[in-house]
Amino acid sequence: MSDLPRKALSRTAKLASLPLGAAGRATVGLGKRIGGAPAEAVLAEFQRRTAEQLFSVLGELKGGAMKFGQMLSLMEAAMPEELAAPYRATLTKLQDSAPxxxxxxxxxxxxxxxxxxxxxxFSEFNDKPAAAASIGQVHRGTLKDGxxxxxxxxxxxxxxALRADLKQLGRFARSFGALVPGMDMKPLVAELQERIGEELDYDRESQAQQQYADAFKDHDEFVVPRVIKHSPTVIVSEWIEGKPLSSFIANGTKKQRNEIxxxxxxxxxxxxxxxxxxxSDPHPGNYRVMADGRLGVVDFxxxxxLPEGLPPAIGRLLRLSLTGDGPAIHDGLVAEGFIKPRMEIDPEQLMDYLxxxxxxxxxxxxxxxRAWMRAQANRTSDFRSPNAxxxxxxxxxxxxLLIHRVWIGGMAVLSQLEAEAPFRSVLEELLPGFADSEAHQ
Known part of the structure; x- marks a missing residue:
């Protein structure tokens, strides 16, 4: 058997072990319930063991499994503290590395x-990778021109590997719903399947990276490395030196975390x-804090x-939600396609949900x-509740789709940072429709 099929079989076997393990733990849990163990204790034990196996397997794989793990790690802030604490280091590692x-x-x-x-x-090329992630790895080098x-x-x-992993993950994504209350893994995997082609196209990625680099050239807050050469499977770009954002999540001072x-x-x-x-990939592994305080960004x-920028409807709807105008926000969501025309929804309930x-x-x-993020997740975890x-x-x-992903993922990262800052001023300056709506109040 050639090396590639053998690796593929090994990957499939590891992924297949996840739902089987979850099913086994569920059976053990049922036995404990019958034996008199409290439901909460059984659920906590199920979560702990499921997380232990999940992070262990995902941490050994690349492809879709690793990408799924990186996305899941964004939601660490929404996990119950007793579950998240033992695995926070594992999740942070998952954001930055792979074999x-x-x-x-x-x-x-x-x-x-x-x-x-x-x-x-090259005058120098380091054979040891500086970073390794879901679908590629990065080496540091020095060109002949310095x-x-x-x-x-x-x-x-x-x-x-991506397609095979995601197909397998899609079959049992719901098995891990207990890890993050209110979070449905099925759409998460479906979104990854939809975006496979984009993430594999390094020519497309290079175009986006250079577009960002041009927009933020000599910027006083952000650094985006310029692209030097690219092909469908290789990108050579400027090297940026900085500390991973994840290190500030773990050890940053309050002042540093607020500023970042x-x-x-x-x-x-x-x-x-x-x-x-x-x-649209907001996890901390894509961000570096430079020595001069600027935020370096990689992986595009x-x-x-969005050539016209963010839709102004987002800012207008956000402003309406602040004023408590339920009927107006209901009509706005209908107009944007969030509520189908014949769907009946109570405006007041809608306001509470949003x-x-x-x-x-x-x-x-x-x-x-993290407590705030967990509270938001818990609002939809009880399927008897109106919000669910x-x-x-x-x-x-x-x-x-991607705007929603960034909004939720961004709040998760800010919750991991436990950042306190004037975020409203960011919206007033950069979110179309938000400040304009206030002017017309």
């Missing part, structure tokens, strides 16, 4: 993309306005194309934290 591919494979890829004498282009560069290579067979959180939010909203793009494989989206904009400053029922009635238009 590297051997140098022989790196040489094969670069020989094909840059020529057999590719090493002659420029330090990052050389990003896509794993061989990444497309096949504000820059992080400003970057997310600045992209559509100045670059016509929305960086997933970006929403409150968390507007809360960070209600006062001049807002304090994000309402969630099934709302529709997410395709044009808002």
């Amino acid at each position: 590297p591919m051997p140098m022989s494979t790196v040489d094969t890829i670069l020989s094909r993309e840059l020529g057999k004498r590719w090493r002659d282009r 420029r330090e560069v990052a050389v990003k290579l896509q794993y061989p067979g990444a497309a096949e 959180g504000l820059k992080y939010a400003r970057f997310l909203f600045s992209g559509p306005k100045y670059a016509g793009l929305l960086h 494989g997933l970006c929403a194309r 409150a968390p989206f507007a809360e960070p904009a209600r006062d001049k400053t807002f304090q994000f934290n 029922t309402l969630a099934f009635k709302l529709n997410l238009p395709p044009s808002y």
Whole structure:
């Protein structure tokens, strides 16, 4: 058997072990319930063991499994503290690393993309990868002209691995719903399946990265490395030196976390306005804090194309939710396709459901934290509650899919940072329709 099929079988076996393990733990849980153990204790034990196996397996894999793990790690802030605490270090590692591919494979890829004498282009090239993630890894090098560069290579067979992993994950995504209250894993996996082609196209990624680099050239808050050379599976760009954002989540001072959180939010909203793009992969592994305090950003494989900027309807609807105008926000959501014309929804219930989206904009400053994020998740975890029922009635238009992902993922990262800052001022400056709506009140 060749090496590639053997690896594929190994990956499938590891992924297949996840739902089987979950089913076994559920059976044990039922036995404990019959034996008199409290329901809460059984659920906590189920969550703990499921998380232990999930993070262990995902941490060994690349492809769709690793990408799923990175997305799941964003929601660590919404997990129950007794579950999240033991695995926070594992989740943070999941955001930044994966097992590297051997140098022989790196040489094969670069020989094909840059020529057999590719090493002659460099005065230095570090064979040990500086970073490894879901579909590629990065090496540090120095070109003959002295420029330090990052050389990003896509794993061989990444497309096949992504599709196989996501197909397998899709079969049992609901098994892990107990990990994050109110979070449905099925749509998460479906979204990843929809975006496979975009993330695999390094030419497309290079275009987006350069678009951002041009928009923020010599910017006083953000650094985006310029692209030097690219192909469908290799990107050579400027090297940026900085500390991972995840290290400040773990060990940053309150002042540092506040400042980083504000820059992080400003970057997310600045992209559509100045670059016509929305960086749509908000997990901390894509951000570096530079020595001069600027926020460095990497990995532009997933970006929403927004040449006209964010839809002004978002700002108007957010402003309406702050004023408590239920009927007006109901009509606005119908107009944007979030509520289908014949769907009956109580405007007051709708206002209650949308409150968390507007809360960070209600006062001049807002304090994000894990307790707040967990509270928002818990609002939809009880399927007997009106909020959980309402969630099934709302529709997410395709044009808002990545915007919604960034909004939720961004709040999760800010909650991990426990950042407190004037986030409302960011919306007033950078969210179309928000300040305009206030002027017309």
